[in-house]
Amino acid sequence: MRLTRSILSFLAMVAMVIGLGLSTPVAAQQGAAINPTAKSVTEDQLLNALKPGSAAEIGGRVSIPDVKSSTLIRPAGREWREFHQGTMHLIGGIAILGMLALLVVFYFTRGKIMIPGGPTNRTITRFGGFDRFVHWTTAGCFIVLALSGLNITFGKAILIPILGEPAFAAAAQLGKYAHNYLAFPFMIGLALMFLIWVKDNIPGMIDVQWFAQGGGLIGKGHPKAKRFNGGQKMVFWSVILGGAALSVSGWYLLFPYTAGGVLNLQFWNVVHGVVSMLLIGAMLAHAYIGSIGMEGAFDAMGSGEVDLNWAKEHHSLWVEDEMKKGVVPAAMQPAE
Amino acid sequence: MSEKKTKEALDRRGFMKVVSLGGAAAAASVAPGVITPAAAYDPGKEETKQRYRETDHVKAFYRTNGY
Amino acid sequence: MARMKFLCDADRCIECNACVTACKNENDVPWGINRRRVVTINDGKPGERSISMACMHCTDAPCAAVCPVDCFYVTVDKVVLHSKDLCIGCGYCFYACPFGAPQYPKVGNFGSRGKMDKCTFCAGGPEADLSPAEFQKYGSNRLAEGKLPLCAEMCSTKSLLAGDGDIIAKIYKERVVKRGYGSGAWGWKTAYKETVAI
Ligand code: HEM
Ligand code: HEM
Ligand code: SF4
Ligand code: SF4
Numbered sequence: 001m002r003l004t005r006s007i008l009s010f011l012a013m014v015a016m017v018i019g020l021g022l023s024t025p026v027a028a029q030q031g032a033a034i035n036p037t038a039k040s041v042t043e044d045q046l047l048n049a050l051k052p053g054s055a056a057e058i059g060g061r062v063s064i065p066d067v068k069s070s071t072l073i074r075p076a077g078r079e080w081r082e083f084h085q086g087t088m089h090l091i092g093g094i095a096i097l098g099m100l101a102l103l104v105v106f107y108f109t110r111g112k113i114m115i116p117g118g119p120t121n122r123t124i125t126r127f128g129g130f131d132r133f134v135h136w137t138t139a140g141c142f143i144v145l146a147l148s149g150l151n152i153t154f155g156k157a158i159l160i161p162i163l164g165e166p167a168f169a170a171a172a173q174l175g176k177y178a179h180n181y182l183a184f185p186f187m188i189g190l191a192l193m194f195l196i197w198v199k200d201n202i203p204g205m206i207d208v209q210w211f212a213q214g215g216g217l218i219g220k221g222h223p224k225a226k227r228f229n230g231g232q233k234m235v236f237w238s239v240i241l242g243g244a245a246l247s248v249s250g251w252y253l254l255f256p257y258t259a260g261g262v263l264n265l266q267f268w269n270v271v272h273g274v275v276s277m278l279l280i281g282a283m284l285a286h287a288y289i290g291s292i293g294m295e296g297a298f299d300a301m302g303s304g305e306v307d308l309n310w311a312k313e314h315h316s317l318w319v320e321d322e323m324k325k326g327v328v329p330a331a332m333q334p335a336e
Numbered sequence: 337m338s339e340k341k342t343k344e345a346l347d348r349r350g351f352m353k354v355v356s357l358g359g360a361a362a363a364a365s366v367a368p369g370v371i372t373p374a375a376a377y378d379p380g381k382e383e384t385k386q387r388y389r390e391t392d393h394v395k396a397f398y399r400t401n402g403y
Numbered sequence: 404m405a406r407m408k409f410l411c412d413a414d415r416c417i418e419c420n421a422c423v424t425a426c427k428n429e430n431d432v433p434w435g436i437n438r439r440r441v442v443t444i445n446d447g448k449p450g451e452r453s454i455s456m457a458c459m460h461c462t463d464a465p466c467a468a469v470c471p472v473d474c475f476y477v478t479v480d481k482v483v484l485h486s487k488d489l490c491i492g493c494g495y496c497f498y499a500c501p502f503g504a505p506q507y508p509k510v511g512n513f514g515s516r517g518k519m520d521k522c523t524f525c526a527g528g529p530e531a532d533l534s535p536a537e538f539q540k541y542g543s544n545r546l547a548e549g550k551l552p553l554c555a556e557m558c559s560t561k562s563l564l565a566g567d568g569d570i571i572a573k574i575y576k577e578r579v580v581k582r583g584y585g586s587g588a589w590g591w592k593t594a595y596k597e598t599v600a601i
Contacts, residue, residue, distance in 0.1 A: 031430060041444045041452050043589050060444040060453075063420060063439055069503060072442040075593050079502040081465040084499070152471045152493065169472045169489035176491050252580055256494055256516075266498050383529045387481040388405050391549035394566060401561045401574050 045307040056263060071262075080266040088273045092153060095281035101289045114220075117312045120327045123305040125324060131196060135301055136142065138189030138239075141182045146280045150174035153273065183250055190243040200227040201236045206317075229320040235286050242279040246272060406481045407524055408568035409555070409593065411455045413586045415562035418453035418479055419442055421562050422554035426457070429553040430542025436506040438522040452586055455554070455563050456600075458483065458504035459594035466496035466505060466521075475562035480546065482526045487518040487540045496521075501593045507598050524565070525552040532586065572599045 046058045058073040142271060150158070160168045175296035179300035207230035212227070213223040215231050221230070228236065254260040259265045291298050307330045309317045388394075414533055418441050420479035426432065426439045439457035448553040460483045467475035467483060474489035475496075485496075507516035518540075527544030530537035537544060545552060564571040572588070576599060579585030588599040 041450055041586070043592070046444070058444070060442040061446040062442055063418070063438050064423065064440055066435075066437060066440075069437060070442055070443065071503050072454060073590055073593055074501050074503060077499045078593070082498040084495075085468050131563050156473045164444040165473070165489060169474065169491065172472050172489045176493060184417070234513050253494075258437050262498055262503070264493075269495075269498060310434055380430050381533075382479045383484075384476055385528055386404070387405060387482075387532070387544070387546035388480045388567070390405075390567075393550050397556060397566065398570055398574065401562060401564060401571075403482050403561070 002218060033111075041053035043073075047073075050075065057261075074262060076263055076266065080269070081269060084273070088153065088270070088277070091274055091279075092150070092277040095277045096150075096284065099281040099284045103285065103293075107288075107293070112292065113289075114297050115307060116313055117309050119296065119307045120309045122308040123299075124308055124311050124319065124329045125304055125305045126300040127304045127310065127332065129304070132301055132304055134189055134192045134196060137236070138193055138243075139186055141189060144178055144182050145186060147277065148179040149276055150280070151175045152179075166220050178255060181249075186243070187247045189239065190247065194240050197236060198240075201233045203230075203233055206230075207233060222313050222316070223319065224316050225314060226321070227315060229314065236280070238282050242282075245275045246279070249275070274308065404436040404479060405567040407460060407566065408571060408589070409457065409552075410571045410599070412562045412564065412575060412578065413452040413454050413589055414582075415560040416441065417560055417562075419559050421449070421557050421559050422455050425553045425557035426522070427543075430523070431538070432542065433520065434507050436508060436520050436551075438504075438506065440519070454589045456502055456560075456590065457498075457554070459502055459523070459590050460522075460524055460592040461501075462587050464597060465499035465501065469495045469499040471495060477530070478526065480524075480526070482524040482546070484523055484526060484528055485519065485521070487520075488527045488529075490518045492516040492518060493600060499587040502590060504564075506566075522552075525550070540551065568595075571581055575599055 008020070043058075050056045050058070056074070056076050057071045059071040062070045152175070155168065155172060155175075159171070163171065206224060206226065210223045210225055210230035215223065238292055249268040252265065252268040253272060259268060289297065290301065296307045299310075300306050308319070412420035420441055420559045421438050423437055425443060427437065430438065430544065430553060432438055439455060441453050441455045443451060443453045462481070463538075464475065464477070464483045466485075467473075467477070470485075471493055472489050473490055475483060476485070477483055486499045492507060492509075494505075494507070495509070496500040496519060497503070504521045505519045506521060507519060509517040521540050525543055525545035528535070528549065530540065532547040533544050538566075541552075550556070552565045555563045565575060575585070591598045
């Protein structure tokens with residue numbers, strides 16, 4: 001039995017060798033019976049079978065203990081690279097430069113928004129010490145995170161020509177540590193911000209009216225608002241939701257082995273990069289209007305005491321509520 | 337804080353968000369206009385110079401691998 | 404000018420891991436890092452194949468494109484090398500690499516993964532050729548010695564080919580013609596955007 005089989009296979013082999021001698025295609029056909037690759041996996045077949053998603057990898061088994069190394073080919077790396085080096089730069093450029101351009105145009109057309117009727121010298125407490133502490137912890141971390149993050153994205157294009165390779169690499173290393181460590185106070189600040197301000201940021205009909213009136217910029221008269229107006233509520237919710245997205249995605253980038261594979265890391269990096277670009281753009285507008293863009297606005301987060309006229313203009317219902325509660329606006333100078 | 341600027345900004349951001357959500361979902365399929373080229377770090381000629389030579393050793397490798 | 408490439412003849416690879424071991428020894432690769440590994444596809448099924456894989460030294464290398472500190476450089480031999488002095492261990496090259504080649508000495512600790520390490524095609528790094536500093540960071544520089552990567556030279560079945568891309572492609576083609584089959588040059592499409600036509 002065994003003998004006949006081996007004789008048969010020997011004959012087949014002879015046939016194949018003869019076939020080879022005649023022409024290769026024939027050999028391929030005749031040799032099919034013993035062609036060891038007839039059923040073997042081919043790369044093309046595997047590449048074609050790849051579906052986009054979390055399993056777009058060609059992998060197998062490795063005998064070394066590092067299971068991560070069992071992925072043989074992961075073509076998605078090239079696509080991530082294109083997104084990261086192309087689209088993400090585009091989004092960041094548009095969001096940040098576009099916003100800066102908009103703000104400059106706005107500043108020169110609309111100018112600084114002044115308090116109608118001028119300051120009164122009478123102030124009302126807008127944010128207590130804790131509110132301001134939370135705001136500036138979060139904002140301070142955000143600024144460093146944004147700069148060190150942008151350095152990762154754009155630094156090599158902008159700073160290497162200026163600093164040179166070694167100095168830039170040292171700066172980037174520092175920035176990376178800053179980004180890693182400040183992520184934690186940022187997340188804590190974000191959570192506190194949510195807790196202390198969410199009750200005044202529930203959207204309602206009054207916000208619809210506020211937007212309908214163009215936030216007081218289009219047309220005359222300032223729309224009514226409670227503690228936070230419609231625009232501020234949008235700032236609040238972008239910070240909370242955007243910040244949460246950055247925290248979750250950033251967490252996976254910080255602890256890469258919890259993300260469950262490189263494809264997931266690519267996804268989280270895209271989320272992190274895109275959300276941060278958009279949020280940085282939004283925060284530029286926020287910082288503008290909270291400082292040089294509007295007279296009296298900065299005091300709310302500076303001393304915490306805002307001018308009464310400013311408060312009445314922008315947060316009329318809130319001032320009424322405070323008055324009802326018996327809060328008496330303090331005089332900055334002895335009343336006449 | 338409260339003014340229209342914020343609002344305009346938010347409109348645009350809202351738009352970008354939609355774009356980006358599509359982008360994130362189909363990150364791969366977005367055809368970007370500008371892709372930065374690979375490798376720019378150039379530590380000078382010395383480091384990037386040719387090292388490979390077809391020595392006898394290398395030739396022996398090619399020859400024995402032809403078997 | 405010769406363009407360095409790797410080619411693993413999967414129909415010869417017997418997954419003996421000699422290449423893995425040779426690389427670790429020759430380059431004094433740190434604990435926990437394997438610059439080369441052998442992956443078995445369809446393990447235990449008919450048609451299973453093993454492929455030895457490391458950095459393929461890609462054309463238009465993705466790792467180099469995404470590195471935020473631009474620490475990669477490509478030699479005249481088209482070997483993709485990097486500077487450990489500049490690397491900040493961000494992990495981006497690992498996200499971009501289609502072959503999972505970049506490795507990090509620190510596992511799972513937060514943020515810093517340490518300096519990236521990967522196959523150098525046995526061509527060292529930016530330090531002076533064959534200097535102790537170069538060896539300590541990147542391992543040996545066999546190309547400068549007029550040799551080829553040790554993994555390929557050590558391969559027990561002569562499955563793993565390294566060297567001038569045109570020459571090794573020719574060797575592979577001749578093999579395929581002679582034996583009548585071949586499962587292709589694994590990874591070439593992805594790495595070099597070309598394949599070995601037979
Ligand atoms: C909340 C917690 C955050 C965590 C845990 C976090 C973590 C990370 C990590 C690990 C990276 C990878 C780069 C590196 O290792 O240096 C990164 C990149 C980046 N982060 Fe954050 N981050 C956080 C918040 C933020 C915030 C608030 C911003 C900006 C507003 C930001 C903007 C960026 C940017 C722009 C990048 C570079 C994206 C790229 O080019 O791929 N991150 N972040
Ligand atoms: C240097 C930049 C900044 C300045 C000058 C600034 C200024 C201000 C001011 C004056 C207010 C009070 C507005 C009011 O009277 O109601 C405020 C509120 C707020 N800030 Fe900032 N801020 C800055 C950065 C940031 C950053 C980076 C964040 C986010 C992480 C942030 C988040 C908030 C939030 C959520 C509020 C409450 C909602 C609102 O008023 O829009 N701020 N900021
Ligand atoms: S295989 Fe990976 S590490 Fe090697 S050149 Fe290609 S992308 Fe870079
Ligand atoms: S880990 Fe190092 S080599 Fe890789 S992309 Fe980051 S800085 Fe560049």
